[in-house]
Amino acid sequence: MSVILSAANARLKEIRKLARRAVRAERRQFLADGPKAVEGALGVEGCVQEIFATEAGAETYASLLADQQVTLVDDRAMAGLSDSVTPAGVVALCRFLDVPxxxxxxxxxxxxxxxxxxxxxxxxxxxxxxxxxxxxxxxxxxxxxxxxxxxxxxxxxxxxxxxxxxxxxxxxxxxxxxxxxxxxxxxxxxxxxxxxxxxxxxxxxxxxxxxxxxxxxxxxxxxxxxxxxxxxxxxxxxxxxxxxxxxxxxxxxxxxx
Known part of the structure; x- marks a missing residue:
């Protein structure tokens, strides 16, 4: 059975720092929050570095996440990764996409x-x-x-x-x-x-x-x-x-x- 990461997980704590613009710029990473954003990110080769989902999110968006490696997190951890009032339950860690x-x-x-x-x-x-x-x-x-x-x-x-x-x-x-x-x-x-x-x-x-x-x-x-x-x-x-x-x-x- 897959391990479900909690909000106390050290790696998730580091990823939550991407809420700050300066950290995003330094790491050239950002979070794509919600199914539409994750779908868009998956359409760009090499954009998505990791996908996080709650158990409910993984089930709801099973077709979107088919053939993807998904890291399961609990609801509190998802709330920390998402800036939405009501998180959709799926977030992707992505690389920057801007062009010259x-x-x-x-x-x-x-x-x-x-x-x-x-x-x-x-x-x-x-x-x-x-x-x-x-x-x-x-x-x-x-x-x-x-x-x-x-x-x-x-x-x-x-x-x-x-x-x-x-x-x-x-x-x-x-x-x-x-x-x-x-x-x-x-x-x-x-x-x-x-x-x-x-x-x-x-x-x-x-x-x-x-x-x-x-x-x-x-x-x-x-x-x-x-x-x-x-x-x-x-x-x-x-x-x-x-x-x-x-x-x-x-x-x-x-x-x-």
Whole structure:
């Protein structure tokens, strides 16, 4: 009978330290929490290093875990590995997946500059994947790609859409231009109307999206080739970042096709 590890297990105590961003960066490891994230991780060769599951989780996700070596843990140990209020019962220890900036090429890219909310970042990655984008760049002080909430919000897309991490947003913008992409900044004060810019949107494009609260700093927006606004026909002051990103990405996807 398989040994079931408890929360007191020394190895699990070490793995729980991956809840901290600095530890993740040092070890280049993270935890994929829940069946969707584990499924995505298993789809990338060499990504998964170990799978942990409760007995109930192993039974519930038997088809997902078929032919996988699974380490059984008790409920308290799973609660320590998962950041969910109600853990699903399966978590994978994974290696980092981000790619070099030079690997992100057209025809459709998103640059997230100082995007701090993990739910927004994960949703942008998911929307980019759905729109057929070729990659996402998390730039500046953006949230950690490997934050469990970011991974979960991407619903698996973080595992099969190339994502690069660049500390300087200006470097990311210049790299996009050097790769032949037109950089379009999404801003409510833009002079180009998203709904009347098909010729512009048909070009190989990098969408530049700013922080949730204060948008793009003027010096970064000035580096864009064009600033594009999304028309608002009702009384709302603005759109959520991930909603705006979805509209921009699908407008480009439609124009490019």
């Amino acid at each position: 900036l030079a690997d992100i090429a057209g025809p459709l890219v998103v640059i997230c500059a100082d995007v701090r909310d993990p739910g927004n970042a994960g949703t942008v990655i998911r929307c980019a994947d759905a729109a057929g984008a070729s990659g996402v760049i998390l730039a500046g002080d953006s949230v950690d790609l490997y934050n469990p909430k970011t991974v979960r919000a991407s619903v698996g897309s973080a595992f099969h859409l190339p994502v690069a991490i660049e500390r300087d947003p200006l470097v990311a913008v210049k790299a996009a231009k050097a790769a032949g992409l037109t950089v379009l900044a999404a801003d409510m004060h833009g002079t180009a109307d998203l709904f009347a810019a098909d010729a512009l949107l048909a070009r190989p494009t990098a969408w530049l999206m700013g922080n949730e609260a204060w948008g793009l700093p003027p010096q970064l927006a000035a580096e864009a080739d064009e600033i594009v606004s999304i028309p608002i026909f009702g009384r709302a002051e603005s759109l959520n970042l991930s909603t705006a990103a979805a509209l921009c990405l699908y407008a480009s996807a439609r124009a490019q096709r």
